[in-house]
Every structure is written in structure tokens, then in C-alpha cells.
Amino acid sequence: MAQTLTFGDSCAPLTCHAWNKERNQIAFSPNNNEVHIYQKEGNDWKQTDNLVEHDMRVMGIDWAPNTNRIVTCSVDRNAYVWTQNEEGKWTTTLVLLRINRAATCVKWSPMENKFAVGSGARLISICYFEKENNWWVSKHIKKPIRSTITTLDWHPNNILLVAGSTDFKVRVFSAYIKDIEDQPGPNVWGSKLPLGQLLAEFPSAGSGWVHSVSFSGDGNKVAWVGHDSSINVADAAQGKAVIKLKTEYLPFLGCIWVSNNFLVVAGHSCIPLLYCHDGDQIKFVAKLDNTQRKESGGLSAMKKFQSLDRQARIETNDTFLDSIHQNAITCINLHKGSKANAKKFSTSGLDGQLVIWDMESLERSIEGLKIA
């Protein structure tokens, strides 16, 4: 049903991860300033490179599938674009972000000609390549952002950008760079699209930090999750009204559309959940992880002393959870298929595990589940 991967001996939390196009290489950060690249060889994953250029914790990684470039951003206020040379070594290109606070998240645009970086400097840097100087320059989206940008996602049309921030608001901006692309036509979100144009703002009174945003496959809907354990969907085709579902779970840290109406959310409860947006409500569909805890094989002396040694306690009740992930899930990515029709997705979290979930086998194993 789900395939679990661990990389190396370390059990450090995975801050975030990104796949290459063939899904045989993965980049992730083990919660420090490094980015590790692993390649699949047979059934094993071997480390092929270690990208050390940042000097503080890496916050975001994104891998452009077609141009095979990696972009990373970090608390040290820098972002780097990594390209592979003929020998297969990754080399950096400088990005001029012009920010004075940590960079928190980064995403390639669908056409891979620009990327967006969110930061604590209360702005979004839209970066594009400048041939003359061989570096990436940026333009800023500043207004009306009043706090740290925590999450970003691109509209499939390569122009619009949705951003969530710590002031509890989700905003849709135009990220049109006239230096590198043609004038975009109107769409459901708006018709006038100069850079930084605010096309929608979704305030959620009270609630909590926005942890993750996602444009749907057709680009008409935006979903986001916040620290108030809520799931929110706004549909531009239906007047941009916000539908909010307050759930009974711990807050979600990631959300992603897996079809035009279904979305997967995951977070502090360690279990990915499937929800369905239908008309004017969001409905719970299924828990995607029905793992039962393995019964511990009675009381063995070995176990008893082990627990006494490791945790200084005699009780044999362990701390394993009824789920595959043993700690909060911090990142969800698509593994196979697209947002309109996802076949597999991957989650990584604070327990250092990466889990690949197969939609088809989930459909088979969970009674009555139909994802379409």
C-alpha cells in the first residue's frame, strides 16, 4: 500500500524533499544547511552528492523536472540554482534575492523560466535569469503583505501565484515578468495582470498561520490549511467564496490536490487524510493510513532491560503510533501523475521517513474509496 524509504543511517527530520523528473533521484535536507541527493540503484538508494553552499538551515527545495535544475533557499537569506555539469557535478548560480530576513519557501513556475521565493522580509521575490551577468535577478511583490510568507504555489498558467502567510491571509498575485514573457490574457482570477497585482485576498478572522496552499489542476480553485486545523477552499468560478471546514485533528502542514475535487492533507496527526470539495462543502473521505500497531511479542527480559537502558523506565508500553509516519508530516509532493489526476504522492516528516503512497492500491485496500 505504501512504500517507506529511509536514507542513510541518520534519522534526522526531513525538512523538505523534491523529486527529479524520472523519480529516480531525490533531493532533501536533513534539517540542517545541507541538501543531500540520493539516486536509486536497483532497490537501494545511494547518495550521489551533497550540496553544501548554504550556511544555515535549508527551508525549501524544488526540482524543475524538464530543465533539471534544483533551487534551494535557506535561513541564511540566500537561494541558489543548481545545475548539473557534464561530469554530473552540481554547480551553483547566484540568485539576487535582495531580502534581509530568512527565505522560507521556493517554487519553480510550471514553465521553469522563473521561480518565486517567500521570505520573512514580508515580500515575495520573483526570480528570472539574466544572461548578461549569468545570475538570477528578482522583482519584489510587497503590497499588501504584512508578515512572513510561509508557503507558495503557482497557477498552471505560469502567471498567477498564491501565497499564504503568518497574518492568517491567503493572497493571489500576478507574477507576470514583462522582461521574459508575453502579455497574458484574462483568466477567472482577473484580467489586469501587472506584476504584484492583488487578484484575491482571503482573510480568515482569527484562525492561524497558513501552512500550505495549493492551486487545483485546472487553476480555478485554491486550497489551504492553517494552524487552526482547518481546511479551506476558494473557487474563483464560484465568486471566490471561502469554504472552511474545521476538523477535529491536529493542524495540517501540507495540502495538495490529487484530482479536481479531491485533496490530501497531512500534518501533526501523522496520517494523510483525503477530503473532497463538493459544491459548497468540504467532506471527509478517508484516512489513507490504516496501519495497525504491531503487537509487541509479550514481555521479554531483553526488551525490559533495553527500555530501562534507553529510556530509564521499566514499563514496556512503547511509544509507537498507529501510523507509518511516527512524527509530524511536513511535506507532500506528487510522485506520479498530475494535480488533476495523481497516481502516487510522497510525504516526508520529522521522523526522517519518506513514504510513497499509491492511489490505486489505496483505492483497493480501503473499502468504498473512489478517487476521481
Add this chain to the structure above:
Amino acid sequence: MAKNTSSSAFRKIDIDQYNEDNFREDEAEQSIPAGPDEGEVCKYVDALKHVLTNAPIGTSNQQVKDNALALTLKVLLAIKSAQIEDAVANLSVDDIDILMKYIYRGFEYPSEGSSGHLLLWHEKAYNIGGSGSIVRVLSDRMKV
């Protein structure tokens, strides 16, 4: 050798209570359990719904909030333990969130027996709202 102490506490022990022949007044006659008054209970459950839906979460006036808190605590403490489950079952998800906020604020101002009663409320509210409603008490800027 026995210690010489000035303690005279033993003199205050009521030794008569250990005497089986001791006369006791029949207490049952004094307080006949009347049972919960149906009308009274309904009134409180309605009152609960009223204070929760009209909670002044949007205002920045602390006095208004404190007054509402006092009123809500009065209602919460007036509802009998046995009635809590029914009262909670009638509430919407939003009301449960606000109820949870009042429960936590109620813990800040304990009075005789109030905390135990609020813990009961907490248990029943948690059964419906789950961890989510507790998280919302912490994350929400709209305080009660």
C-alpha cells in the same frame, strides 16, 4: 520514655463518633431529592446556546469579555454533570470551539469545585471537537 509535648490536639477528637449507640438524626427526611426540574434544565441549555452564539469574541473591550465570561461560567457550573453530554450534543462545531475557549478561561479563575466541573465539560467537548478544538483555543486571535 514518653515525650513531653504541649500538644493538646487529642482533646479535640470527637470520640463520640466512634460510639455505635450514638444518636443520629435521620438526614434523609431533611433533603428530599427533588430531581432535576425539566424546565429549569432546558432553560440552562438554552442559556448555554445563547451565551456561546453571542460571545463577544470580536470586541477588544476586556470588560465586556469578562462580563460574558462570568455569565458563561455561571451557566456552565449550573448545568448538572448528568446533563452536560446532552447540552454539548446540541451544539454546532463553532459553538464547541467557543465553549472550549470558555472552559480554558474558566480554569484561570477557579472557585470552589469549578475546575472539576469544567474538566467534565472539557471531556465532553473534546469527544466532539477533538484535538482541533483545543488547537483553535491556542491559535485563534478571537479570544473570549
